[in-house]
Amino acid sequence: MEELLLKKEGIEFKSSLKGTFEALPKDALFVVDSVVLTKWPELMSSICQRPYMVMEAREDLKTLAMVEKVYEFLFQHHETGPVVAVGGGILGDVVGFAAATFKRGIPFILVPTTLLAMCDSTLGGKVGVNYKGVKNYVGTFYKPQKSILCQTFLKTLPAKQLRSGLGELLKYGLLKKDDLLEGLFHEKSLVEMDFAPYILKGLQLKASVVQEDFRDLYKRNMLNFGHNVGHALEGAFPMVYAHGEAVALGLYYELLLSEWTFGLEKDLREKLVKLLHKFDFPTTIPLGQEEVILGYIRKDKKNDEKLRFTLLRAWGVPEIKIEVQEEELRKALSWVME
Structure with a gap:
């Protein structure tokens, strides 16, 4: 049943780069991301057979100006086929x-x-750019026509990514209360990990939610x-935290x-803390910056005039749109992780 959910979303897993590009129209x-071509120059033999453009992809460049560059490329070359984002x-x-x-x-x-793209943005159909710092x-x-996942790309990623x-x-x-967290406790290190079973579990959960809503x-x-706290940390301190590092801290404070x-x-929070330490996640936020973080949360698109969070009633039992008072949030942000 869960495999059918991913098939319906167009998710495919390939074991090699060759197989990945052979599966494309x-x-x-x-x-193509310029960093990807730097790390995998052999991809050019697959890509150069068709019109292509190379782009620098950074969070501060994720704007309408970047979209316009893609428009120009499509205006010059698009006929009927798909555009592939690598x-x-x-x-x-x-x-x-x-x-x-x-x-x-x-x-x-x-x-x-990237691992983040494979287990998150590859499924769900949310596309867009930042605007005025938000x-x-x-x-x-x-939705993409399909998404092709190949773990080979992960071999060149630094630990932070x-x-x-x-x-x-x-x-x-x-x-979801299953064996995902327990499995991570048995892993030796990030660089030795086989991420495929974890990606599969995560995408199966996300697919079941997305197809319903x-x-x-x-x-x-x-x-x-x-993500309320995570996006705020990422926005306030972009040079400190990668997206998932900020989200991991957000999980702690929202727990x-x-x-x-x-x-x-x-x-459950103690279990999370052990995993954060095991994989060398950042476990602190800059001192005295609670008001800065609060400011980002206030203007988050997920909130109206009130602060609303997804919280857990129990492991695997989320409750959405829960109102949180600013004083409670300040108290949480001042908490020092064990």
């Missing part, structure tokens, strides 16, 4: 938004090259767990709020 156009989540968001709006929508395919403020819902993806996997492990009107809000709101047992 012959009339595809390519937009890169991480930033490139996928930008190319997806361009595909959604160019000619009122053309097909696009994702070939994610993350993903301009966007829409537009692997942690960024692992932060999202930790979220899935808290939202594609437009993020209610149930899909559960996937925001850890604290869950304990105070629902009486959640603290052993």
Whole structure:
């Protein structure tokens, strides 16, 4: 049943780069992250057969100006085939938004090259860019035709980028009570880990939620767990935390709020702390910056005039749109991790 969910979402797993590119349509156009070509120059033999563009993909460049560059490329070369984004989540968001709006929508395919993109943005259909410093403020819902995942790309990722993806996997492990978290305790290190079973578990959970609430009107809000605080940390301190590192810290603080709101047992937070230490996640936030973080949370697109969070009533039992008072949030942010 769960495998069928992923098939319905167009998720494919390939064991080699050769197999990945052989699975793409012959009339595809390519937009490729410049870092990917630097690390995998052999990809050029697959890509150069068709029109392609190379882009630098950074969070500070994830703007409408970047989308316009993709429009120009599509205007010159697009006929009927899909546009393929080969890169991480930033490139996928930008190319997806361009595909959604160019000619009122053309097909696009994702070939994610980071762990974060593989276990998160590759599924769900959210595409968009940042606007006036607010993350993903301009966007829409537009599903890729398919997403092709190949673990080979992960071999060149630094530990910080692997942690960024692992932060999202930790979220899935808290939202569903299964053996995902326990499995991570038995892993020796990030670089030796086989991520495929964890990616599969995470995507199966996400697919079940997205197919029930594609437009993020209610149930899909559960996937925001850890992200109110996480996005604020990422926005306030972009040079300090990768996305998943910020989310992992967000999980910690939002578990604290869950304990105070629902009486959640603290052993779940303690389990998370052990995993954060095991994989060398950042475990502190800059001192005295609570008001800065609060400011980012206030203007988060997920909130109205009140602060609303996804919290856990129990392990695997999320509650969405829970109002949190600013004083409680300040108290949580001042908490020092054990």
